[in-house]
Amino acid sequence: MDVSGIIASNAAKYQAITVEKETPLEVDAGLLLVTDLNSIDEESYSANLEDHLQALARDGVQSLITSLFALPTQRSEDGPLAQLPVPTTALPRSKPLPKPKPPTKWEKFAAAKGIQHKKRDKREWDEERQEWVNRWGRDGKNKQVEEQWITEVPANADILLRHSDVDFDPRKVARDERKARVAKNEKQRLANAARAQGPREARKQEIDQTLATTRISTASMGKFDKKLEGEKKARGVKRKFEPTERPLEDEKNASLALISRMDSDAKKTRREPPTEENVLNVRKAVRFASKGRGGVALGRSAAGARGGRGGRGRGKR
Amino acid sequence: MRPLTEEESRAVFEKLANYIGKNLIHLIDRPDGPYCFRLQKDRVYYVSEESMRLSISIARPNLVSLGTCFGKFSKSGKFKLHITALDYISQYAKYKVWIKPNGEMPFLYGNHVLKAHLGRITEDTPEHQGVVVYSMSDMPLGFGVTARATVDTRKLDPTSIIIFHQADVGEYLRDEETLF
Numbered sequence: 001m002d003v004s005g006i007i008a009s010n011a012a013k014y015q016a017i018t019v020e021k022e023t024p025l026e027v028d029a030g031l032l033l034v035t036d037l038n039s040i041d042e043e044s045y046s047a048n049l050e051d052h053l054q055a056l057a058r059d060g061v062q063s064l065i066t067s068l069f070a071l072p073t074q075r076s077e078d079g080p081l082a083q084l085p086v087p088t089t090a091l092p093r094s095k096p097l098p099k100p101k102p103p104t105k106w107e108k109f110a111a112a113k114g115i116q117h118k119k120r121d122k123r124e125w126d127e128e129r130q131e132w133v134n135r136w137g138r139d140g141k142n143k144q145v146e147e148q149w150i151t152e153v154p155a156n157a158d159i160l161l162r163h164s165d166v167d168f169d170p171r172k173v174a175r176d177e178r179k180a181r182v183a184k185n186e187k188q189r190l191a192n193a194a195r196a197q198g199p200r201e202a203r204k205q206e207i208d209q210t211l212a213t214t215r216i217s218t219a220s221m222g223k224f225d226k227k228l229e230g231e232k233k234a235r236g237v238k239r240k241f242e243p244t245e246r247p248l249e250d251e252k253n254a255s256l257a258l259i260s261r262m263d264s265d266a267k268k269t270r271r272e273p274p275t276e277e278n279v280l281n282v283r284k285a286v287r288f289a290s291k292g293r294g295g296v297a298l299g300r301s302a303a304g305a306r307g308g309r310g311g312r313g314r315g316k317r
Numbered sequence: 318m319r320p321l322t323e324e325e326s327r328a329v330f331e332k333l334a335n336y337i338g339k340n341l342i343h344l345i346d347r348p349d350g351p352y353c354f355r356l357q358k359d360r361v362y363y364v365s366e367e368s369m370r371l372s373i374s375i376a377r378p379n380l381v382s383l384g385t386c387f388g389k390f391s392k393s394g395k396f397k398l399h400i401t402a403l404d405y406i407s408q409y410a411k412y413k414v415w416i417k418p419n420g421e422m423p424f425l426y427g428n429h430v431l432k433a434h435l436g437r438i439t440e441d442t443p444e445h446q447g448v449v450v451y452s453m454s455d456m457p458l459g460f461g462v463t464a465r466a467t468v469d470t471r472k473l474d475p476t477s478i479i480i481f482h483q484a485d486v487g488e489y490l491r492d493e494e495t496l497f
Contacts, residue, residue: 242320244373248351248366251320255345255354258326262334292468 019063027067030087034060102196105188145174318357318372318380328396329354329361329387333406335447336398336460340409355383359390363405382497399496400459400484403449407457410449412439414461414480421452425487430461430480432473442467448480459485 019025026035036056044052073080103111110117123132124141134140145151148171157168194202212234216222222234242251290298321329334341344352344363351366357380364372364384372383385405388398398406416424420434436453444466450458461480470479488496 241322244319244355245370246320248353251353252345252351254323255326255330256342258323259330259334259341259345262327262330287468292472 017062017066019059019066021059025060025063027063028087028089029064029067029071030085031089031091032064032084033087033089034064036060104192105195142178146171146178318355318369318377318383321354321356321361324394325356325361325390325396326354328390328394332388332396332398333402335462336406336411336449337409338411340411343409344405354387356390357383361387361389361396363387363402386497398460398484400486400488401496403457403460403484403486406460407449407451410460412442412446412448412463413451414438414442414448414463415451415453415455416458418453421458424450424458424482425485427482427485427487427491429464429478429482431475432470432477432479433475435470435479438467438470438479440467444469447483450480450485457486459483459487 021036021038023037026037027033028035036059041052044055068082071082071084073082075081109115120135122135122137124135125131126133126141136142139147151170153168153170215225215234218225286295286298290301330341333344337344352363353366353369355362355364355369357377360382362382362384368383372380385401386399387402387405388396390396414430415436415438416430416434417436420430420436423434424430430450439448442448442463444463446463447460448463449460452458459482461483464478464481465473473479
């Protein structure tokens with residue numbers, strides 16, 4: 001049986017999987033990118049643009065897929081996965097490089113002295129509790145003294161207090177020390193930020209502020225002052241609103257969050273008693289027993305019934 | 318037209334929660350499509366996403382109304398509910414009051430509800446609670462605020478005020494120009 005005819009017709013149906021071009025196509029499998037450096041064939045371009053583009057695209061995709069099938073593969077649940085090589089085409093960065101942060105005072109000092117930065121873990125091993133604990137923050141080790149239910153009073157407690165009339169409170173002392181450290185750190189952070197800004201910027205801000213204050217410090221709040229040429233209008237705070245065409249899903253979530261926050265605020269102000277333990281609704285019971293006159297009236301009448309000192313209650317009974 | 322800021326949303330939600338409580342969530346998280354609150358010329362409108370998107374293209378001075386007007390902000394930033402919000406409030410109302418047929422007309426002319434006109438009231442209504450007022454045939458007529466808790470109403474004389482009037486459907490005729 002001669003099958004060559006069938007094979008030939010089958011082969012004619014499918015185009016060759018190899019792409020032959022004057023300049024071979026450049027394939028960067030890492031980025032799934034194919035670059036065609038050949039000049040455009042003007043004849044086929046002007047004859048039928050759609051067909052020309054389709055042929056170009058087909059060649060490109062074919063060479064990309066050929067190169068993909070040549071890659072090493074890995075098995076997975078969804079079938080074999082090709083492992084892409086490292087991209088060879090260098091893409092330009094869209095944003096400029098971030099500027100290095102200006103060094104803090106400590107960083108300058110450390111650099112001058114050659115002190116290396118040691119990264120400390122957030123967690124620390126607690127020998128007594130035999131577990132890892134936070135260095136700071138929730139249940140932090142720096143709060144250990146002030147959260148202890150019993151604390152040793154040092155022998156020199158009265159000297160530490162220097163004749164003040166309150167008792168020595170080790171928890172308060174520890175807490176004050178910690179708060180002072182936090183305050184000092186914040187002060188240093190602000191000073192570093194001001195230093196990073198530079199003296200010129202700080203001075204400029206100060207002058208702008210003074211100018212704005214002086215301009216409205218006249219009897220007419222600056223309304224009838226002579227204006228200098230080219231003097232700008234003082235700018236107030238501009239209100240900013242959310243855009244109307246924001247996705248409604250965001251808005252819904254924001255509203256639900258606001259409602260839950262309002263709920264928790266309301267709970268904070270009037271704390272409800274735990275319902276599991278109290279089978280009896282005390283408020284309702286008082287209302288019922290006093291026939292709606294309230295707990296004070298109930299107490300008064302009860303005192304009257306006992307023959308108590310309340311003269312008014314006794315008179316009625 | 319713009320979305321509400323956080324303070325504005327808070328004012329609106331607090332006022333609505335006084336009438337419908339936790340059901341407020343059902344107004345925001347609706348199964349039948351997204352709805353939102355929009356502010357246009359100090360009025361708050363409750364509007365579906367579709368008509369909101371359509372009205373974006375209408376200039377502010379030309380936009381008269383959209384969706385359902387829920388109320389307006391006063392100059393001092395307080396939110397006042399309008400009677401047009403009754404459809405939604407009556408759906409989800411937590412506390413209800415039914416008034417007798419002879420009390421309907423006085424209420425619809427903008428008067429407070431007296432004890433003599435009180436038909437039924439939800440059990441355990443606290444004092445100063447927002448309530449929806451219905452006729453005896455279960456038709457929503459308006460809303461108000463209770464002057465006394467339910468238990469305290471028993472001892473009052475018939476001419477004392479039970480519900481302070483806030484809005485009634487008569488306003489559709491009385492305040493036709495300014496309502497929407």
